[in-house]
Amino acid sequence: MLKSWVLGVSFSALIVLPAMAQDAEEGEKVFKKCQACHVIKDEQNRVGPHLVGIVGRKAGSVEGFKYSESMVAKGQEGLVWDETTIDAYLADPKGYIPKNKMAFAGLKKPEERAAVIAYLKQGAGGS
Secondary structure, rough: HHHHHHHHHHHHHHHHHHHHHHHHHHHHHHHHHOOOOOOOOOOOOOOOOOOOOOOOEEEOOOOOOOOOOOHHHHHHHHOOOOOHHHHHHHHHHHHHHHHHHOOOOOOOOHHHHHHHHHHHHOOOOOO
């Protein structure tokens, strides 16, 4: 019984890991829409805050970046960036956090948002 469970878990991991890697590769391509304002590999702020460690980070908390009052307020209210919150924000940044500074209209396709999230998790210190 234990052997079949272990084999099932191992087999599942073999299927999921390549899919996540593929999503992350696609996410890197989609992220090109974001890289004028954000970086993922260095803690360097641009027009937008860096995204190193974004997954699991409180909203509005990158040191040295001047956020909108609304983004800071969301962080103070307890908003933490995870797959669900990043997805909602990327779908409609102004609708999710009104009066935030991000000028980008968002990513309307769910598969693009999922790919970017996979890329952020892989390349920005997420889990």
